[in-house]
Amino acid sequence: MVNAIPTEVEPLVEALNDLLVRLDGALQAQRVFVADAAHELRTPLTALKLQIQVQVARRDHAKLSDEDLLRKLEDRVNRAIHLVQQLLTLAREDAEASARAGNADLRRVATQVVGELSVLAEHKGIDIGLECTGPAAMESPIVVNGDETSLTTMVTNLVDNAIRYSPPGGQVDVRLCTNDAEVTLEVVDNGPGIPAADLERVLDRFYRAGNTTGQGSGLGLAIAAKVAAKHHAGFSVLNRTDGQGLKVSVSGLRRAPVDNPAVAARSSSVSLEPGWRTHT
Structure with a gap:
């Protein structure tokens, strides 16, 4: 038989239950965010790795000019940097429940x-x-x-x-x-x-x-x-x-x-x- 919760502590129990529910939601959102971030970062970083491999391979079989390769490398790096900056910004905004006064x-x-x-x-x-x-x-x-x-x-x-x-x-x-x-x-x-x-x-x-x-x-x-x-x-x-x-x-x-x-x-x-x- 489940003991009844004393009336005096019901507000505290409800507050704790609400806190646990919100905490579970926050943890789930964090897990989704990390998974999505890892997926999105993998694409530009993989492309950057492949571009570097091309740069190494062209030592013997040059088909692209150094200028073309460097431009592509720069584009890949800039995309990865932009994505990381956006992720950091989003994490900062998520960390604050409301806007700072001012x-x-x-x-x-x-x-x-x-x-x-x-x-x-x-x-x-x-x-x-x-x-x-x-x-x-x-x-x-x-x-x-x-x-x-x-x-x-x-x-x-x-x-x-x-x-x-x-x-x-x-x-x-x-x-x-x-x-x-x-x-x-x-x-x-x-x-x-x-x-x-x-x-x-x-x-x-x-x-x-x-x-x-x-x-x-x-x-x-x-x-x-x-x-x-x-x-x-x-x-x-x-x-x-x-x-x-x-x-x-x-x-x-x-x-x-x-x-x-x-x-x-x-x-x-x-x-x-x-x-x-x-x-x-």
Whole structure:
């Protein structure tokens, strides 16, 4: 016969049971993550090993130039480095249940990200722009509640993803739509979009849509969605209704008052880089 739990300790027992259930889920997720990471890392590292073997074999039978081989080796190494960086970022975001308290100037973050990635866009001939709209768009800082490091990671992944999958000569627009209480971030491109059958899975880790041809890791959108969730913001990925391309939206980022002189000073120090559009 099972002894009844005293009423006084029922809350403690329920809390412990809930903790054990969550711990089991976390361990299972960790096991899946490690297995997926090992699988994804194996592909570029195996390719790198084969390329090195080719380099050794060509001592006697040279068919490719040193330049061609070195370029391929560099591509493989860069892919492995990018994947490891994404895995580390995802692990860091997973380790924190919620965003660290603080404020971040989203205009400044977006300006820096677009400026840094404009070199990648220029290499593909992509026209990249930053737009700020709404009744508060003329204010220099657009400060939101949240962790600046995580928000920078989110914006970087979204813009990098848009550039990678946009065709040469394409266009990428980064938009900050503001009102008195909230900010919505949109990243819009004119790439191939995502097949309807893949939209439900596009946020799965390591998942890549069937129509993709780039060197992505399949983690960019998953990381961005994780950061948005930690900031209690909505996250949507939709094909554009006005033509080919994709629109990713992060909505409901809460605005914070600009009461920190350091934030305002950093915002005013941001200069606009040549080569990309910006307007309000």
